[in-house]
Amino acid sequence: MLETIRWLPRDDNPLPGKVRMIDQTQLPERCVFLETDDLEEVYDAIKRLVVRGAPAIGIAAAFGLVASVQHLDGNRDELLAAIQASADRLAAARPTAVNLAWALERCLDAGRDHAATPGATADGLKLRLWQEADAILREDIEMCRRIGEFGVELFAKNTRVLTHCNAGALATGDFGTALSPVYAAFERGLSPHVYSNETRPLLQGSRLTAWELQRAGVGVTSICDNMAGQLMREQRIDVVIVGADRVAANGDAANKIGTYSVAVLAQYHQVPFYVAVPYSTIDMSIPDGDGIPIEQRAPEEVSCGFGQRTVPEGVGIYNPAFDVTPNELIAGIITEQGILWPPYVKSIAGLFE
Ligand code: MRU
Numbered sequence: 001m002l003e004t005i006r007w008l009p010r011d012d013n014p015l016p017g018k019v020r021m022i023d024q025t026q027l028p029e030r031c032v033f034l035e036t037d038d039l040e041e042v043y044d045a046i047k048r049l050v051v052r053g054a055p056a057i058g059i060a061a062a063f064g065l066v067a068s069v070q071h072l073d074g075n076r077d078e079l080l081a082a083i084q085a086s087a088d089r090l091a092a093a094r095p096t097a098v099n100l101a102w103a104l105e106r107c108l109d110a111g112r113d114h115a116a117t118p119g120a121t122a123d124g125l126k127l128r129l130w131q132e133a134d135a136i137l138r139e140d141i142e143m144c145r146r147i148g149e150f151g152v153e154l155f156a157k158n159t160r161v162l163t164h165c166n167a168g169a170l171a172t173g174d175f176g177t178a179l180s181p182v183y184a185a186f187e188r189g190l191s192p193h194v195y196s197n198e199t200r201p202l203l204q205g206s207r208l209t210a211w212e213l214q215r216a217g218v219g220v221t222s223i224c225d226n227m228a229g230q231l232m233r234e235q236r237i238d239v240v241i242v243g244a245d246r247v248a249a250n251g252d253a254a255n256k257i258g259t260y261s262v263a264v265l266a267q268y269h270q271v272p273f274y275v276a277v278p279y280s281t282i283d284m285s286i287p288d289g290d291g292i293p294i295e296q297r298a299p300e301e302v303s304c305g306f307g308q309r310t311v312p313e314g315v316g317i318y319n320p321a322f323d324v325t326p327n328e329l330i331a332g333i334i335t336e337q338g339i340l341w342p343p344y345v346k347s348i349a350g351l352f353e
Pocket of ligand 1: 049052053054055097164165166167168171172176177178204242243244245255256257321
């Protein structure tokens with residue numbers, strides 16, 4: 001599997017080290033890595049989508065936090081204040097994916113707990129932070145695999161899946177969320193085929209999903225976003241599976257802009273629409289999708305994407321990066337604990353008990 005995001009120690013000890021990530025802005029042309037221990041470089045990598053996808057940005061932020069404080073001097077209190085400031089900076093990079101704030105908060109909690117233990121040292125605190133970041137990565141790998149195990153139940157021989165954006169290995173520590181059941185079906189010889197929406201404006205579907213599936217040997221066809229309805233009408237899609245950046249307590253799910261349109265189309269054509277997420281993507285503090293913050297991105301992504309002007313200068317641009325699919329359009333939510341069914345208020349609450 002792809003090592004989208006990893007910690008790279010300098011020697012046999014975990015610290016010091018750097019965070020290493022595939023530079024996804026270069027795909028599909030080149031698979032190159034960015035290695036850094038610089039806070040601003042990690043912030044920039046998350047902001048520019050060098051690393052993207054909800055779980056992956058959480059892992060990147062956690063390791064980025066460790067990397068950025070590992071060389072700091074100072075007593076415990078000074079160190080804790082510096083860790084908090086770095087975490088605040090990283091958390092501001094992108095607002096919608098809850099995994100970012102969740103992973104940073106986990107590291108901060110671990111750091112604070114450690115600092116409160118008698119005899120805690122600055123080096124011990126840094127190591128404790130790294131251990132938490134490493135645990136987040138390991139748990140994510142495990143969660144991806146389990147989502148695959150549960151999601152594969154939806155597959156028969158030659159199942160045709162439509163997905164939107166990239167919720168695969170490039171968006172997580174391992175097999176992905178939405179693509180994990182696809183990889184599991186592929187491993188079992190079920191020959192799944194994925195139709196990948198290109199995902200305007202940044203083309204995560206055609207640049208990333210198509211790239212990673214082709215690399216793994218899974219059948220994939222890239223389509224423009226506006227073709228999904230026609231494919232469903234031609235009965236070429238058996239199931240839709242997408243990831244999410246944040247799921248509210250009632251099951252409303254924010255995912256890449258365009259997901260909502262796919263869900264509406266799927267309902268009209270009676271194609272089941274599933275969302276695949278680990279528990280870290282569910283935000284129990286938000287009762288419904290109206291409370292999910294939606295990232296607004298630069299107009300140039302729409303008007304001048306990849307260096308080619310496609311909108312006349314001076315024309316207004318609206319560029320929300322995500323939309324919210326209401327829970328009534330979602331057939332099931334595939335998690336690492338099993339598939340959740342409506343009513344989601346009840347099944348999601350059960351997951352957290
Ligand atoms: O803007 P991006 O590329 O970070 O958006 C990513 C998505 O919308 C994914 O579908 C989502 O994060 C799920 S990742 C397992």
